[in-house]
Amino acid sequence: MTVLVVGGGITGLTTAYTLARSGIPTTLVEVSDRLGGKIRTESVDGFLVESGPDSFISYRPAALELARELGLGDAIIAPTNPRTVWIRARGRFVQMPEGMGLVLPTRLGPFISTDMFSPLEKLRISLDLIQPRDGRGGDVSVGAFLRRRLGGALVDRLAGPLLGGVYGTPIDELSLDAVVPQLREAERLHRSLLLASLASGRAVRVRGSGSPFVSLAGGMGQLTGALVGAITRSGGVEVRMKSKVVSLERHGGGFDVRLANGDLLRPEAVVLASPGPATAGLLETIAPAAASCVRAIAHGSTAVVSLAYRLDQFTTPPVGHGFLVAAGEPLVIDGCTISSLKWAGRAPDGSVLLRVFVGSHSPGALAGSDAEIVALVEHDLAQMAGVHGAPILARVARSIDQMPKYTVGHLERVAGANEALAGLPNLAIAGAAFRGVGVPDCIAQGRAAAARVSEALQGVGVR
Ligand SMILES: Cc1cc2nc3c(=O)[nH]c(=O)nc-3n(C[C@H](O)[C@H](O)[C@H](O)COP(=O)(O)OP(=O)(O)OC[C@H]3O[C@@H](n4cnc5c(N)ncnc54)[C@H](O)[C@@H]3O)c2cc1C
Structure with a gap:
């Protein structure tokens, strides 16, 4: 073994798969008795039950590309029509206006006619059209940013439920820079967020794109299943299940990695693709400054x-x-x-x-x-x-x-952790805690982690 990957979720599986394709001998260690991590699809009595993600966004290409690379192109499915979504607010269901982008309308008509907001609330929202830019830098909460431009009704009834659902964090704590940096960019370029969103909506309609979400006919487990299949066929990855990595120390240019059963592994490089709290624990001895940055991610x-x-x-x-x-x-x-x-x-x-x-x-x-x-x-x-x-x-x-939870200051914490690891190029951290919780971002991080340790190994002439 040359590289040890800790964690068999989508991030760790992608890392191991990428390393195997480069011909780098790899061991993947997973504490549980199954691979896939949060991705888990079960077929029961004709129902396809997803315990974790049920889809992924297609405009961040990493997941779509990986699915195609693994031969799953024909299994990619789009959501059915009509794509009506309801918001439960003030004791009743109101239909979300058609043409909603991430948090803002991309079409004017449905937004003007929605009964989700009173005429006065719509007036407050439309003040965005004439408000000046706020030139201040520094991370703020998505809630504070949107409240300033569009008022509280849009935040509480639309943007809050939309983003809070994805990030599991109240919108008034969620980091603008980490989660929706495009909103700040939209303000910088267009001044009005509404005008920017309507312009992007027109561009999307011209391109004829449908829903940004896609899934797989067999559920998200089809993706992890295909990854596991490819890893197995490569012959270059040893997978150790029900094995918990409990400590990580330096040994020469490489590492001493201790498993809970007492086994000692001696890889030349390590990728930590475990969830944030586990990763923080494993960094404690070897890189305490990085550990404290990771631990600060709630x-x-x-x-x-x-x-x-x-x-x-x-x-x-x-x-x-x-x-x-x-x-x-x-x-x-x-x-x-x-x-x-x-x-x-x-x-x-x-x-x-x-x-x-x-x-x-x-x-x-x-x-x-x-x-x-x-x-x-x-x-x-x-x-x-x-x-x-x-x-x-x-x-x-x-x-x-x-x-x-990507709270205000998230990117600084991630940058702090990476800076603290700069002197250890053969150690990488990756996964949902850092640069995106979505499946495509986790895949991109798995690829990047594999690239980082491969480069480090080449740099010391190991390969
Ligand atoms: C309910 C839910 C719904 C979601 N919906 C979506 C969605 O629709 N679309 C989307 O894009 N994303 C969604 N996500 C987010 C996405 O699924 C996750 O962010 C992503 O799957 C995380 O992958 P990961 O590999 O980074 O971490 P994980 O999947 O958590 O994998 C980490 C692995 O590390 C293992 N591990 C931990 N500690 C150790 C140790 N010490 N030694 C060895 N192994 C260890 C764990 O057992 C686990 O298998 C959802 C998440 C959840 C929970």
Whole structure:
């Protein structure tokens, strides 16, 4: 073995795959009994249940490119139509205006006619058109930035649920520079965020792009499965499952890596693709300054509750791809994807598969048993969506203290960690805690980590 990769999630798998393709002998160590990390797809009684991600964005190309490279081009699927999404705010469902970008409208008509905002609130939003730029630099929260330009209603009812759902962090804590730097750039270039968003919408329509999200016919597990297949076929990667890396020390130009079972591994380079808290622990002895930067990246918790029902258990048949819940609603649910309507082939005919998120609005709920969490979600669904009777399938998947929070100052913490590791080019850190939580960003980081240690190995003439 030349390189040791810690963690068999999408980041570590991509790293190992990339190293194997370069012919570098690699060992991948994974603490659990399965590969894929947060990506987990299960087929149960005709339902395709995703416990982690269910899709990825296509405009950051790393995931799409990797899927094609692995021969999955034909399996890439787009969401079905219509792509209606609802927002639950002030006790009722309101349809999200069509043509919403990440947080701003890309089409004027649907935004003018939406009843999500009162005329006065729309007036406040439109003040963005005449507001001057704010030339101040330095990271701020996405919430503070948007509130200044567009007012509180848009933040609380639209941008907050949209971004908070993806990042598991309240919008007033979320880092503008780390999460949506394009908003600051839009202000710099166009002054008005609305004008910038409408212009980008026109450009997208000219290009004829559809939804920015895609998935795989067999679920996201198809991607990790294909990676594992390619790694196995390469013959260049030893995979050690149920093996926990517990310490990392320098040994000559390389490393001493201790596993929980007492085994000692002596790689020439190491890639830490474990979640932030585990990575911080492993850096403690070898690079304490990097460890403290990584430890300063907070991690939160979430649970995905997958519930299946017969269609006749709904008072009115569900419509659209799902809903997001604004902060302050008396509900446990943060949001819900109607997987069987959003993607083809996720549930047998006559049934509905829901994927419900819990943890941001009611973190206390995550302390309950699976049955208690399911009961809370059932109660919410009965109240607001008229769903009655017990689900025909229920699964709870928790990620406790594993969800990185990109709060204000995130990029400085990441830069601090990387600076502290500058003298150790044969040690790389990668994964959701650092430069993007989405699957494409994790893949890009896995590739970059492989490139960094390959270069370092070449530099010392090892290869
Ligand atoms: C519920 C949920 C929904 C999501 N939805 C989306 C989505 O729709 N689209 C999207 O793009 N992204 C989504 N994400 C984010 C994305 O799935 C993750 O950011 C990404 O999968 C993380 O990959 P990773 O390899 O960095 O980390 P992980 O998947 O966490 O993998 C890290 C691995 O390291 C192992 N490990 C930890 N410590 C050790 C140790 N000491 N020794 C050995 N192994 C160790 C762990 O067991 C794990 O397998 C979602 C995430 C969650 C949780």
